[in-house]
Amino acid sequence: MNKKERAPVYYSEYLQLDKILNAQQPESEKEGIKANDEMMFIVIHQTYELWFKQILHELNIIRDIFKQEHIPNSSPDIYNSVHRIQRVCRILDVAVMQMSVMETMTPLDFLDFRDLLRPASGFQSIQFKMIEATLGLEYQQRHGQNYYLSQLNQKDIERVKEAESKESLLVLINRWLERMPFAKDSYWLETSGHEFWKQYREAYAGSLSEMELKNLETFDKLFMNDANYPAERKLSADANRSALFIMLYRDYPLLHLPYELVSSLLEIDELLSMWRHRHIHMVQRTIGKRVGTGGSTGAEYLRGAADSHYIFKELAELTSFLVSRNLVPKLPEKLVHGLSYN
Incomplete structure (x- = not known):
């Protein structure tokens, strides 16, 4: 029996490029203000959100693996988990390096359009909060808890709370480690x-x-x-x-992958810390001691989060x-x- 003939796939349609490439609507253009760097600012943040989506995709696959009551040593599950955690690490490498593009924007370049963004803020990135919750950051650990909720609309509050209500990767890894008899x-x-x-x-x-x-x-x-x-x-x-x-005892074959898994989790914390500190330095250089567009204390808030959000x-x-x-x-x-x- 012949397979049903599929319609040909076209590059731009497959990638939905009409939607993606027309999703940049600078606020400065709406106001008739010349602010050439706002396009770059939007593209950078949209790119971050796409990478955050991929990170959540990988983390959910890993969580599904560790939800199992038993993971046989001979199964591909641990390798698959390590592989995907290391992919998350490489994505975070890109996230850190991507800050270099943002840093080409000078303070005056940003001031051309910054006030038009209020009260929008990167602090309202729901996906990033979901990543932290999925990894294992609990609400009680969060820096600036009141601000954390007050800047979100009700729909996004519910999305984050749902992510926090699920068993995190840290909880599942803990359970997996408990089962090891050695x-x-x-x-x-x-x-x-x-x-x-x-x-x-x-x-x-x-x-x-x-x-x-x-x-x-x-x-x-x-x-x-x-x-x-x-x-x-x-x-x-x-x-x-x-x-x-x-x-x-990582040198023994059966412990190779468990060791890689533990090391990769530590690398995630390290890379998130690098990203946060790179962000702090960029904010200090760009807006100094001014408050963030969302009303936070700017670099001071970011520093508090960077010091306390180790998972x-x-x-x-x-x-x-x-x-x-x-x-x-x-x-x-x-x-x-x-x-x-x-």
């Missing part, structure tokens, strides 16, 4: 007859300088006594131990508890076999 002392007692974390604590304590000895108190809270585990942490005690174990900081903090390879406890043969290609 860092649990029960697994070690079964395979080797001794407890891993007491052995590792001894190695870690021996690696500390006199000025670092206070780190041992934190180590004990995070790894040795679940009753004292800080309630405010987003990662559970089991997930915390699994993440450090992955960092320590995977608990993973980043784990590097404080690593030791050199020669001090890492040797794995039992059964575990070596389980973590290797056989």
